[in-house]
Structure formats: structure tokens, C-alpha cells
Amino acid sequence: MKRERHYSPETHRALSVLGKLIAAERRRQRRTQVDLAGRAGISLPTLSKIERGSASSEIGSVFELATILGIRLFPDVDDVRLDQRLALTPSSVRNSLAPVDDDF
Structure with missing residues (x-):
């Protein structure tokens, strides 16, 4: 059984911000999720998770x-x-x- 990980609010915020930056830049460049996922060598569901700020994605894929x-x-x-x-x-x-000896 997979053990559930707990992350701090700051970690969740950072993942959310990075996911939003990736989604916004992808859209600005007018790239589709299918195109970007293929270029990065990841699945479409993985890209969707990253753009939503999921903590379950590999950091190498996000970077x-x-x-x-x-x-x-x-x-x-x-x-x-x-x-x-x-x-x-x-x-x-x-x-x-x-x-x-810390007695001064």
C-alpha cells in the first residue's frame, strides 16, 4: 500500500505557483498539452497534474x-x-x- 505523504502549506503553494507558471507560459506560447507532454516525454495526465500543482509528480519532469x-x-x-x-x-x-562550557 502506498504511504500518504504530507507536505507543508509552503510546499503546496510553491507547487501551485510553478504549475500555474507552466500552464500560463504554455498557453502564452500557444502550445497544446499534447505537444508539450510529447516534447517532455511525459503523459498527458502527468502534465495535467503538474499544471494543477500536484505533489505526486517527479521533480525532474517539472523542471x-x-x-x-x-x-x-x-x-x-x-x-x-x-x-x-x-x-x-x-x-x-x-x-x-x-x-x-557556556558559563560566561
Whole structure:
């Protein structure tokens, strides 16, 4: 039996917004759902779910649709700076066995 997932209101809102952006851009470009689904390699019901903001769709399919339509997903992210920032953070975190003396 498939386990039901629960998502936060913010996740549902983000899915809804992205689905609406995809539907609006598809319509602006005068593309049919059949055409876009075929171009993305997904089924028509999957495209319909994505446009309605369903949380059950694969994220790769959602991102592919956005890319095909020219929707920038992370316009303010600088990949180089993000890579540099990640390089400065530890790859793992160890818990200290010694108690912390925080009595100032």
C-alpha cells in the first residue's frame, strides 16, 4: 500500500505557483498539452497534474517542462558563488563528546 505523504502549506503553494507558471507560459506560447507532454516525454495526465500543482509528480519532469518553456527556476542563484560557499563548509558534522562550557 502506498504511504500518504504530507507536505507543508509552503510546499503546496510553491507547487501551485510553478504549475500555474507552466500552464500560463504554455498557453502564452500557444502550445497544446499534447505537444508539450510529447516534447517532455511525459503523459498527458502527468502534465495535467503538474499544471494543477500536484505533489505526486517527479521533480525532474517539472523542471524539464519549465526548461522547455524557458522558465528560469533559480534566476538569482550564482552557481560559482554557491560552489565556493559549499567548499568552505564541512562535508560532515561530528558531535563533540566533551560538554560545552557556556558559563560566561
